[in-house]
Amino acid sequence: MKRDIADATSISKEDLAKLTKEANEEATPSRMKIMWGEFKADKPALVSLFLLVFFILFVIIASEFIDVPKMMETNIMGYYNKPFSSDYWLGADAGGRSIAKELVVGSRNSISIAIGLTIISSTFGICWGLVSGYFGGMVDLAMQRVYDFMMIIPMLMTIIVIVTIIPHYNAITLTLILSIFYWMGTSRLIRSRTLAESQKDYVAASKTSGTSNFKIIFREIMPNISSLIIVDTTLSFAENIGVETGLSFLGFGLPMGTPSLGTLIANANDPENITQYWWTWLPAAIEIIILCLSISYIGQVMRRTTNAAQRRGQDQK
């Protein structure tokens, strides 16, 4: 029987090489190209993308040149210095610390935590959702009860309690603690798509082809919901910037002496600051608004990329 198949065709090495080359030329341009086309068709999103990339690179690189402990020292001479002076571009706060420098380092801290939080919580949420949705039945039931349990915990209160109990924590432990509480939304979304995807015949075909469950989940199903994953991750990134900021604002975020966007905004807790010393909190507030707006613009473009009916770009094939 085997011989029959071997006789059936023969193809020369050159033909094979030619085909391979052709294939590589056509290789996976589509999705990236479509996305780029969408960005070009939506100017605000394009501006947002550049702004965001530039800004993130800037704060990461610039904060390398800032001596943080020295920056955080109190400097009586700079007490509430007005902005736009040569020493203090954006003025100084009650401790005479430069707002501009604090803003750069604070943005770096806040954005790093948001990125870390997004990576950890999304990865976990995606895996949880995929496994739960794929296996269904008892596995799904058990995993969803864990989900329910996490949902009914009063999240903010628990985080505050944990942060208060733990004696020493830094940006990394804070990210880990937050990650415990921010994977549920993603997992539910991914689970519902996976449930639908698992019913499709290509999954059955993979099973009858002897492919393992693990491979089916991550190599067959996951690529098919990748667009959903990208969109969800982008949007949860915007959300996660708010998480750390809000917590620091309340005074339970990063430890004292570590600037973040939240601690800067917390300057607004003082009524005097709100009216007289606006420069202590306004730049950080504006920055957060711009960041979140940019990310949501980018998220919308990605959503459109995944949904052919909503596309605006020209070269959509």
Added chain:
Amino acid sequence: MSLIEINDLKVHYPIRGGFWNRIVDNVKAVDGVTFNIEAGETYGLVGESGSGKSTTAKAIIGLEKATAGTVMYNGKDVTKAENRRKLDYNRDVQMIFQDSLSSLNPRKRIEDVIAEPLRNFEHLDKEEEKLRVLQLLDIVGLDADALYKYPHQFSGGQRQRIGVARAVATHPKLIIADEPVSALDLSVQAQVLNFMKKIQRQFGISYLFISHDLGVVRHMCKNIAIMTRGRIVEVGTREDIYNNPMHIYTKRLLAAIPETNVNHREAHRKHRLEIEKIYQEQQATYYDQDGMAFPLVKVSPTHSVALPPELAKKFEQQSESKGVNV
């Protein structure tokens, strides 16, 4: 010995409900199905939509858990997952799906689609594997440049042939074809069916051919089982079923085959209405009080029918008296 023996196979889906989400009832999608498939033959499984054909197929290949009954292959019960693993069962038994588009992963190139069973069961090196895939494409009449395309770049007929190529990749002994052509138009149907027949001759494959179209089944199958509401109501050779149908359900299915000869159309229509009337009248006698078919009774060595008890008794007496005479 038969290639595969399906014995009293049952697949029941629980219906949950009520306050505690308990099992309140069962959908008896498959309820006691028995038949054997011989090596190299095409066995037809026919029935209307919702009669449990796909569920039977899935239970045989191991995609659906059997509630009861056995599927014997090489002396082992392959309804158990560990036996399937031990036998490398899916190397020998493959499936062609009803919906060709949904059965091909839209994110994978055709090369990867067809090579999937090869990678899992045969572990060839890259070059060999590519050659095998090319040969398979050639067998189903597709060009080599299909290798790097994605499923959506093909027509329905071509996609179904890709499905056929994947199913034959590991040289299986049995291919379960679940309505492989019902989504295709007539000319393409013939094309795909002919490929399937050609491959059968070439490799000596058996098919379990599932369809609701008796015309197609006649073209493909030597032995046929008619299924309704999860049970088989009539089993026999092609001649038994087409020339001597005995269950009213079979008669009704046969009457529903469209008549191609224009001159006979009117007569055909009359015949169909007549059968429909008889069906409505006798429906109650041919199914028990739960609406299920009766057990099968042998009416000839090759032909069994789920006759109502009175008729069944008559046949038993007949065959007994014949037995005495001989």
